[in-house]
Amino acid sequence: MPARVLQREWLLLHLSEHASKWAVAVLYLAAYIILEWASFIHVHKGLPITPWDPGLGVAFALLIRGGPLSGLVLFAGMVIAETFVLQNDVDWPTDIGVAAITATSYASVAALVQRYFRIDADLAHLRDVLVLLAAGLAGAVLNTALLSAFLLAVGQFDIGDVVQVARPLVIGDTIGIAVVTPLLVRFTVQKRLEIGRLLSLLPEAALYLFLIGLALWFIVGNEEAHGFRLFYLLFVPVVIAAVRHGVDGACLSLAVTQFSLIGLLHLSGYDAGEFTEFQTLLLVLTVTGLIVGVVISERRNSDRIALDARARLAERRAEAAQVARVNLVSGMASALAHEINQPMTAARALGRSAQQLLRTPGSDLSRAESNLTTMLAHIDHAGDILRRMRNFIRRGHPYVSTINTRDMLEEAMTLAQAEASARHVRVDLDAPADLPDLHGDRVQLEQVVLNLVHNAVDAIAEARQSHGHVHVVARHHAAPPRVEIGVLDNGPGIEGELVGRLFDPLTTTKQDGLGLGLSVCASIVEAHGGRVWLHCGRPGATEFRFSVPLDRPRER
Amino acid sequence: MATPMIFLIDDHASVREALSEMLGVLGYSVKTYESADVFLAASDERELGCIVADVRMPGTDGIGLVRELARRGIEVPVVLISGHADVPMAVAAIKSGAQDFIEKPIDDRQLVAAINRAFARSIEHLDSQRAKSELDGRFARLTPRQIEIFDLVADGFTSQAIAAKLNISVRTVDSYRAEVMEKMQAESVAGLVRQATRLGRIAP
Numbered sequence: 114m115p116a117r118v119l120q121r122e123w124l125l126l127h128l129s130e131h132a133s134k135w136a137v138a139v140l141y142l143a144a145y146i147i148l149e150w151a152s153f154i155h156v157h158k159g160l161p162i163t164p165w166d167p168g169l170g171v172a173f174a175l176l177i178r179g180g181p182l183s184g185l186v187l188f189a190g191m192v193i194a195e196t197f198v199l200q201n202d203v204d205w206p207t208d209i210g211v212a213a214i215t216a217t218s219y220a221s222v223a224a225l226v227q228r229y230f231r232i233d234a235d236l237a238h239l240r241d242v243l244v245l246l247a248a249g250l251a252g253a254v255l256n257t258a259l260l261s262a263f264l265l266a267v268g269q270f271d272i273g274d275v276v277q278v279a280r281p282l283v284i285g286d287t288i289g290i291a292v293v294t295p296l297l298v299r300f301t302v303q304k305r306l307e308i309g310r311l312l313s314l315l316p317e318a319a320l321y322l323f324l325i326g327l328a329l330w331f332i333v334g335n336e337e338a339h340g341f342r343l344f345y346l347l348f349v350p351v352v353i354a355a356v357r358h359g360v361d362g363a364c365l366s367l368a369v370t371q372f373s374l375i376g377l378l379h380l381s382g383y384d385a386g387e388f389t390e391f392q393t394l395l396l397v398l399t400v401t402g403l404i405v406g407v408v409i410s411e412r413r414n415s416d417r418i419a420l421d422a423r424a425r426l427a428e429r430r431a432e433a434a435q436v437a438r439v440n441l442v443s444g445m446a447s448a449l450a451h452e453i454n455q456p457m458t459a460a461r462a463l464g465r466s467a468q469q470l471l472r473t474p475g476s477d478l479s480r481a482e483s484n485l486t487t488m489l490a491h492i493d494h495a496g497d498i499l500r501r502m503r504n505f506i507r508r509g510h511p512y513v514s515t516i517n518t519r520d521m522l523e524e525a526m527t528l529a530q531a532e533a534s535a536r537h538v539r540v541d542l543d544a545p546a547d548l549p550d551l552h553g554d555r556v557q558l559e560q561v562v563l564n565l566v567h568n569a570v571d572a573i574a575e576a577r578q579s580h581g582h583v584h585v586v587a588r589h590h591a592a593p594p595r596v597e598i599g600v601l602d603n604g605p606g607i608e609g610e611l612v613g614r615l616f617d618p619l620t621t622t623k624q625d626g627l628g629l630g631l632s633v634c635a636s637i638v639e640a641h642g643g644r645v646w647l648h649c650g651r652p653g654a655t656e657f658r659f660s661v662p663l664d665r666p667r668e669r
Numbered sequence: 670m671a672t673p674m675i676f677l678i679d680d681h682a683s684v685r686e687a688l689s690e691m692l693g694v695l696g697y698s699v700k701t702y703e704s705a706d707v708f709l710a711a712s713d714e715r716e717l718g719c720i721v722a723d724v725r726m727p728g729t730d731g732i733g734l735v736r737e738l739a740r741r742g743i744e745v746p747v748v749l750i751s752g753h754a755d756v757p758m759a760v761a762a763i764k765s766g767a768q769d770f771i772e773k774p775i776d777d778r779q780l781v782a783a784i785n786r787a788f789a790r791s792i793e794h795l796d797s798q799r800a801k802s803e804l805d806g807r808f809a810r811l812t813p814r815q816i817e818i819f820d821l822v823a824d825g826f827t828s829q830a831i832a833a834k835l836n837i838s839v840r841t842v843d844s845y846r847a848e849v850m851e852k853m854q855a856e857s858v859a860g861l862v863r864q865a866t867r868l869g870r871i872a873p
Contacts, residue, residue, distance in 0.1 A: 447753075451725075454752035457774040459687035465777045466687075466694040484690060491683060537680075537727045579727060 138186050141175045144168075145190035148293075152375065155385040157278055158269065160203065160211070161195075162385065164281035164392040165375050168194070169219070170293025173249065176223035177232060177298060184220030188212050207267055214259045222252035236295055236360055237414055242407045246400060249290030253283045281389045288392055291399045292371045296364040317357070324350035325370050333377040344394045351398060355406035359413060363406025367399050430636055431511040434557050437633035439506050441564055444571075445528070448535035453498055456491035463488035501527045505556065505563075516555045518548040518596055522587055525562040529585075532567060536574040538581035540566060548589055551596060551661050553641045558661070561634045561645070562598060565657045568630065569602035572655075576605045594663040599648060599656050606652030615647055634659070673788045674718035678702045678734070679750075680726045684773075688721070691777060697784070705729035709737060719768070719787035721780070724751035724758060735765040744794060746787035750775060801867065807853050808868055815852070818845040822858060823865035 148168035155163045172187040191212035196205070226232065226248040232241045257279050264270040270278070328346035347370055354362035374395065378388060442449070463484040470481035501524060522544050533540040551558065566583055573581030584601040607615070616635040631645075638645045638659045645659035675697050679685045682703070689699045702708040706728045708720075720738075724731035731749045738745060746768035751758060754772040762770040768790065769783035811819060821831050828846065832839040855861040865871045 451752045454773045455681045455684050458752065459681075459683040461774045462684075462687035462691040462777065466691040469691075469694045480694075487687070491687070 137179075138175075138183070141171055141183075142186050142190050142193075144171045145187070146194050149190070149194040154375075154379055155281075155388070157385075158274060160264075160269075160278075162278050162281055162285075164285035164288070164385070164389045165371070166285045166289035167293045167371075168289070169215075169286055170289040170291075171297060173219055173223065173252070173290045174294045174297035174301075176220055177227065177245070177294065178234065178301070180227075181220040181224040184216040184223075187219060188216035191215060203269070207264075207269060210263055210267070211260060214263055215256055218256040218259055219252045222248055222255060234298065236298055236407065238411055239404065239407050242295065242360070242403050245294060246287075246291055246403070249287050249294070250283075252290070253286035256286060257282045281385060281392070284389055284392045284396060288371070288396045288399060291396065291403065292364075292367050295360065295403060296368050299361055299364055321350045321354055321366055322369065324353075325366065325373060329370075329373055329377055333374070333381055341390065341394065344391075344398075347395075347398055348401065351402040352405055355402050356409055358406075359410030360403065360406035361410075363402040367402050370398070371395060427511045427640070430640055431554075431557075434560060434633055434637055435506075435508055437564070437630055438556075438560050441560070441567060441630060442502060442506050442528075445532045445567060448532040449498060449502060449528070451535040452531040453495045456495040460488045460491040460495070463491070497527060498531050505559065511554050511557075513552065513554055516551045516553060516558065518551050518587060519544045519546060521551070521555055521559055522562060522585065522598070525559040525566070526585070529563050529566040529570075529583075533570045533583060536570055536581075537579075538570045538573050538583060540570070540583045540585070542585045542587075544585070544587040545589070548587055548596060549594075549663055551641075551663070553661065554637075557637045558641070561637055561659060562600070564630045564634050565600040565659075568657075569600055569604055569655070572604035573602060578604065590660075595643065595660045596663065597658055597660045599658040601654065601656040603653050604655055606655050607647060607650035609650070612647060612650055616645070672698050673791065675699045675784060676702065676708060676712070676718060676720045676722075676745075678705055678708050678720065678722040678726070678731075680704055680723060684723070688775070688780075692780075692784075695777075695781060705731070705734040705737075709734070712743070718745065719784055719791060720745055720747040721784065722747060722749055724749050724762065725753060732761055732765045732767070735762075735767050739766055746790050748780070748783045748787055750780075804853075804864060804867060808864075810852055811849065815845060815849050818842065819849050819853070819861070819865070820870055822846060822849070823862050823871050 145168040148171060149161075152163050152165050152167055153161050154165075155161070168190065169187075172183070172190065175183040175186060192209060195203070195208045195212065226244060230244045230248075232244055236242055236245065260282070261270065261275045261279065265272075265275065325347070328343070328349065331343045331346055332340040351363065351366045351370060354366035356362075358365075374391065378391060383391075467481040467484040467488070470476045470478070470484070505528065522542055526540065526542050530540050562585065566585060569583045570581070573583070580603075582603050586599045586601065588597050588599075589595075590597055616631050635645050638661065641661050643659060643661040645657065648656040648658040675692055677685060677689055677692070677699055678701075679688070680703055685701050685703065689701050692699045702711065704726055705722060708722075709729065720734070722731045722734055729737060731747075731751070735747050735749070738747065747766075748769040748771060749762045749767045750771045750773055752773040754770070759770045768787050771779055771783060808819075817835070818831065821834070826834065828839050828842045832842045835842070849855075850861065853861060853864055855864060862871070
């Protein structure tokens with residue numbers, strides 16, 4: 114790509130980065146103002162003192178994610194909200210003072226927290242949630258203290274006001290942060306939302322809404338009973354959601370609970386004192402819900418990570434096995450091509466004879482027919498070798514199934530025999546029909562058998578030995594229950610110095626060998642819970658064996 | 670004349686049987702052998718024909734077979750076939766004295782053409798061999814005195830010169846000459862000289 118184009122793209126990228134930063138700031142600002150407006154219920158001496166400050170939660174999320182400069186957004190939001198939306202009757206220097214103090218308090222708490230504790234953006238750990246809650250509380254206390262001092266100093270408040278206002282202020286700020294910040298942090302971090310998954314959750318969400326609605330109706334709607342006593346009912350949907358869906362479930366159910374509760378309390382005309390009581394209880398519910406949610410999420414995450422790691426390992430092993438298989442077949446390619454050539458030669462000759470017979474009037478048609486029948490058998494034989502070869506080197510994911518042991522061995526024998534025949538080595542299989550089934554990856558187990566036979570054939574052919582013979586024997590053993598498969602040959606044997614590192618990668622005696630075969634065989638057999646070993650290395654009676662256990666607990 | 674025979678040697682039973690069937694249908698007489706060693710052990714009779722043999726076989730391979738036949742002085746043309754055909758192998762096959770070299774899977778027209786060429790060579794060879802042995806037979810019937818006259822005539826001596834050399838009359842020499850010409854069935858002195866050359870009595 115030309116440098117000029119690169120530069121332009123780079124420029125666009127950065128422009129869009131800046132643009133998106135501004136867009137985010139504006140969005141948060143708008144959200145802040147709207148929430149301030151919506152949660153503006155109680156006033157104390159011209160200042161909004163509702164014990165519920167969701168706008169602050171929005172601003173705090175931005176502070177945690179965007180850094181202390183985002184404090185400016187909070188400041189601007191507060192000034193705009195106080196001046197234009199809420200239109201209180203406090204003079205503007207006090208307004209600006211209050212906004213500046215609040216913005217500074219939370220910006221500095223957020224900065225300190227990010228500096229010394231570093232909250233993970235996706236709130237995946239209990240520690241992160243606890244730090245966030247503590248930061249919210251610390252910010253609320255600091256802010257309340259500073260505001261009280263400021264308002265006392267400017268003569269807006271007296272000591273009585275401070276006592277009356279301090280608790281709702283601390284509770285409202287803390288709960289605003291506890292409910293809204295995790296929600297925003299979680300849902301702005303998500304890279305993508307799966308619509309299908311969300312739709313499938315709809316019935317469950319409706320159930321939670323119903324439960325929350327029911328609990329709230331008991332608590333607020335019931336005039337007779339005292340609502341507070343039934344508050345515990347709200348724990349049910351929140352804890353269920355947290356247990357089922359982790360921290361996300363907790364965040365959403367808490368937000369719904371909080372917003373509905375505030376709405377209901379407001380409509381039912383509860384006063385500021387009762388509001389504060391409810392919010393205190395709700396803070397307990399919020400902390401509980403978040404902690405349950407994050408603990409569940411944490412456990413799920415670690416389970417998923419372990420599963421992923423296991424799947425990745427299997428994938429890696431399958432890739433290595435695939436490479437070794439291609440290598441194995443390419444080592445056999447010339448012999449296999451020769452072996453396919455034989456049936457093709459025979460088939461062509463028989464086809465030609467049949468043609469000649471059919472062209473000659475009065476010739477024996479049954480002879481032509483028998484030629485064609487034999488010809489088809491030869492073509493099928495060639496096709497069989499090709500098909501096995503293709504299946505064998507096809508790239509595939511690890512696939513675990515129940516394997517008929519004898520079938521598997523016979524399949525491996527098709528290719529093994531083809532190669533052996535081209536190299537004038539005799540191969541035979543001794544496997545009883547009643548061998549028990551194995552559990553594992555069929556192609557990989559075939560690979561082990563074929564690899565061992567190939568090595569034996571290779572050793573015999575390289576030694577230019579006539580009357581070479583490879584014998585594959587499979588037996589069922591009872592204790593411990595396993596199938597043992599041995600590959601014996603009458604080749605030149607294994608040199609003593611090689612015995613110790615036979616199964617190490619990159620050990621090879623072949624000029625064009627990679628030294629992958631046996632090490633991959635070992636890793637395949639081990640993945641099946643068994644082992645592979647050199648049973649005897651003597652010339653004339655060399656034997657490799659591997660065992661696969663039968664009672665292996667299923668993985669995955 | 671006996672029908673020419675194809676001796677087909679391949680260690681793959683399927684190929685052996687199929688080629689034998691095809692050549693049989695095409696009208697040839699075929700005998701099959703599973704290895705060069707089996708063929709060599711069985712082929713004492715000098716039959717007219719040609720050998721079609723695989724190159725790669727256990728034991729004596731195709732090229733080894735051609736060499737072994739040459740060593741034994743058996744002059745049967747050999748057509749080699751191979752599924753592994755490459756240039757070095759083809760070169761080695763032709764150098765060893767094989768008549769032809771054909772790749773598997775085999776094109777029957779190519780094989781039939783090669784077999785026919787081999788037969789033609791075989792027949793030609795047999796003819797010249799037969800003529801040679803006939804000549805040998807005639808020569809063997811000459812008496813020592815007639816052989817003496819044969820050699821001298823072939824060497825270009827006139828009757829007078831021979832008479833002087835052997836100290837006999839010209840008439841006697843002429844009579845011997847007539848006997849020799851008759852026994853050797855030579856129409857002229859030139860024909861006799863050619864016979865002498867073929868018999869190795871004089872340098873060509």
